[in-house]
Amino acid sequence: MKKLIALILILVITSFIVVSKDDMSLNEKIAIEKKNIPNSENKKWEYVKDRLFDGETEKVFKREGPILFSLNNASKKDSLIVNEIIQELRTVIPNKTIDYFTIFTGVSFEGALYNGYDKKYKGISLWDLVKSTTLLNFNKSSNSNILPKSQEIVNYRFPNEIGSITREIFGPLSEHDYTGIAISFDINKEISNKERKICIQYEILRTLCYINPANRFPYGNSNGVFEAPESVPEQTKFNEQDKFLLQKLYSDDFIDQFKTYMYANYPWRYASSFINKKNHEFKVWGILIGVGLLASILIFSYFQNKKYKYSYLNYSFPTFFIFIYFLNLDNIYMYLTRFNIIVSGVNGLLFQLVFSILIAILISFVLWGLEKVSFKGNESFSYQLILKVIFTFVSFLAMVVFVLVLESDRRKELFEFFFPYIFFSAGLAIGRGLLLYLNHFSESLVKEKDVELSRLKxxxxxxxxxxxxxxxxxxxxxxxxxxxxxxxxxxxxxxxxxxxxxxxxxxxxxxxxxxxxxxxxxxxxxxxxxxxxxxxxxxxxxxxxxxxxxxxxxxxxxxxxxxxxxxxxxxxxxxxxxxxxxxxxxxxxxxxxxxxxxxxxxxxxxxxxxxxxxxxxxxxxxxxxxxxxxxxxxxxxxxxxxxxxxxxxxx
Structure with missing residues (x-):
């Protein structure tokens, strides 16, 4: 009786945790809450979250080494603008080395490239320095013949005849590991220094991080440099949110700070999935396996030696508990991983209960009938074991076959839906076979020991x-x-x-x-x-x-x-x-x-x-x-x- 009570308690507690208390999904609740975020540090963290992270991993792009610049064909005006930008960046990111390539290495950028990629400067290989350097070309294209082959070239023009910009990325390219970047400016000399600085600053700042192109920050319209995924420098300004993003990104414990914010302001399941979806899936499967194993052990130990007057009941009761726990585990999985879906409420749970009873009647009747007809009592254990495994798999698939036959026009869609259940049925059949074998093996050992003990006595x-x-x-x-x-x-x-x-x-x-x-x-x-x-x-x-x-x-x-x-x-x-x-x-x-x-x-x-x-x-x-x-x-x-x-x- 204690085991039965434990089974019911696990079912009730897990169901109470996962069922939705209203008609909104978690994503909908989060969207509503974030619309009302005050202009505070949390809003800045949301800016960081939406611009830098993809919701799949905790990896973000940033310059790992020193942040270096190399000017090519720059006018005095352009050089002064770049100097101002570097000075401002040094105040925003004080823990990073931000300088010109020539000053940092003592040689020019082109001269260093001619010396070969194996040479080191201040203990850093040239290739790593290239990855940390932004080459700024003014009024002419980059000297591509001394750089690796371009992997991506982006060209765009500013409105109002301001000019155009070409951005080239060299070497292996990934979202989280840029290599060398060369930016070529062709800006109208007639525009003001302010407009010129906005364009140059925008391009320099955008090389310091990778902006998620799938997201647009939805909680304000501050025209930040990192706010829009597309390039619109003439409409932006380097604001407090941008500075906060760079400060946090280049801090030594950025990921730890971000995790702290996420777990403090979001439900655990959402924060864990957003930070690292793959690890979160492992955690979820660990929870499911733990709950499933506990329930399986309780079900098996409770029904193992329990015999009812009517043999059919020996099949129907365990099948009911197995199936309702399968639905419960599915609810847990949906609750922990699918934030745009509403997990069944109380009415849904009642429907699942009735549905489980009906399915248990169907499955157990098929299994009971197959074994009743096939076993006469004189078969070997191996023969019975193989047939019981097959019969279990077939019986639990009976429902799937029945549905696929009725819904023949949606067969492909339904097959994809039931595919995990097929694996569950196979695992259940193998698990039953393993338990039957272990039970038979333990009984054989006990009998053997009893015979040996009787002989000794x-x-x-x-x-x-x-x-x-x-x-x-x-x-x-x-x-x-x-x-x-x-x-x-x-x-x-x-x-x-x-x-x-x-x-x-x-x-x-x-x-x-x-x-x-x-x-x-x-x-x-x-x-x-x-x-x-x-x-x-x-x-x-x-x-x-x-x-x-x-x-x-x-x-x-x-x-x-x-x-x-x-x-x-x-x-x-x-x-x-x-x-x-x-x-x-x-x-x-x-x-x-x-x-x-x-x-x-x-x-x-x-x-x-x-x-x-x-x-x-x-x-x-x-x-x-x-x-x-x-x-x-x-x-x-x-x-x-x-x-x-x-x-x-x-x-």
Missing amino acids: EAKAEAEVKALQSQINPHFLYNALNSIASLAHTDADKTEKMALSLSDLFRHTINRKGEKVNSVQDEVNLVSNYLEIEQIRFGDRLRFSIDVEPDLLTIEIPMFILQPLVENAIKHGISKIEGQGNIVLKINKKEDGVLISVQDNGPDFPEGLVSGHGLQTVYDLLRFSYGEKAEISWHNQPKKEISIYIATVLK
């Missing part, structure tokens, strides 16, 4: 029985020799007769050496020989009678189980009285067992447990041979009697 019991039997002979011999010794001085004939009888008795026992059981007939003969020996010692004082039902003479009982009872009657009964002593041995049927009793007219049994080496031997023989299916008892009324009842001898 049997061997131990046999050894202990033999040890007990070996103790009986010396014990009896000790008493017999004492009797012979007592007669030797008084009656030689009796002594001789007793010695010969003892010899016959031991000849009989030696011939039975190594055996654990004996027939009632042989045991009675042994007792008769023993009593004859004792009768020689006691003379007319001892009388005995033996009464055995004829049908019992051939059944087997443990060896030496009768003699200790008779010996106890003589030792503690007949020897204690001076008059006539009588001993009666009876062996009769009682229900399905045998009742053995020995009566004597000696003193009563003492209160409590009757002790003695001989009786202890009988106790142990019965315990090792029959366990709890044999018992020994005694009483003084109406006659003094000790008896043994063995319940299983006649079965």
Whole structure:
């Protein structure tokens, strides 16, 4: 019951977490909230988020080395403008080296290129310096013959006859790893210095980061340099949002700061996915696998040994829980990864519950029917295992096939929709097969250990029985020799007769050496020989009678189980009285067992447990041979009697 409660609790808790409380998706809620962002640092962070990140990874482009510039054919006016821009950048990004290539390396840009790419300047290879350098050409094209082949060329003209710009990117190109950049300006000399600076500054600033072309910052219209993905320098100004973006981008802990902002202002699932979608998917699958494994273990352990009166229920209940948990895991996945979709509310969950019941009835009926028809009870385990795996896969696919047949015009679309479910069905079938195999393997090990343990117990019991039997002979011999010794001085004939009888008795026992059981007939003969020996010692004082039902003479009982009872009657009964002593041995049927009793007219049994080496031997023989299916008892009324009842001898 505890496992069932745990199953239901997991289902209820996860459903409560993922269901939508209203009719809006997470993306819609975020869009509404961001429209009302105040003009604060959060708005600047949103600017950074939308302009630099693609929502897939945490990688962004920035100059890793020093930020260098090389001027080519620049007028004095252009040089002063570039100087002003560099000075302003140094105040915005104080932790970066921002300078001219010639000043940083001590050689001109073209001279360094002629020296070869393997040469280093200040410990930095020329190729890395090229990647950090922006070549600014004024009123003429770049000297492309000394640079690697251009991978991208962008040309555009300004409106109002301001001029045109050509941007060339050299070497391997990716969104996050530019190489050399050359910008050629052809600007009308008649425009003002302010307009000229805007155009040059715009191009220089845009080389410092990669602007996501798919996004346009939707939360304001500040005409920032990085606000629009397309090139519109004449409409922009280097504002506070742009400066904030560059400051954060070139800070040493930029990614950590950005993560802190995201997790503080967005739901965990959205922030994690936006920062690194692939890692987020791994996390989600880890959650799904964890919840799925926990649910699977609980379902299997609860239903493993549970048997219902109607065999169909053994299939329908587990199938219902499996399917409803599949839908629940699908809800969790959608909740954690699809932010433009509304996860079912309470009504949707009720629909899923009813849907799960109907599907469970269909799937379990197919599976139950297939196994009912296919298995007759005499098949090998391997054969059953293979068929059960196949039947499980087929049964869970029955719903898909049914839907595809009904919706033949949408078959391709539906097949893509059900494709993950097909994998789920295959995994479920393989999982069931694995669990069946492990269960069979563990049961086989337990049975094997039980057989081995039974053999060990049997061997131990046999050894202990033999040890007990070996103790009986010396014990009896000790008493017999004492009797012979007592007669030797008084009656030689009796002594001789007793010695010969003892010899016959031991000849009989030696011939039975190594055996654990004996027939009632042989045991009675042994007792008769023993009593004859004792009768020689006691003379007319001892009388005995033996009464055995004829049908019992051939059944087997443990060896030496009768003699200790008779010996106890003589030792503690007949020897204690001076008059006539009588001993009666009876062996009769009682229900399905045998009742053995020995009566004597000696003193009563003492209160409590009757002790003695001989009786202890009988106790142990019965315990090792029959366990709890044999018992020994005694009483003084109406006659003094000790008896043994063995319940299983006649079965």
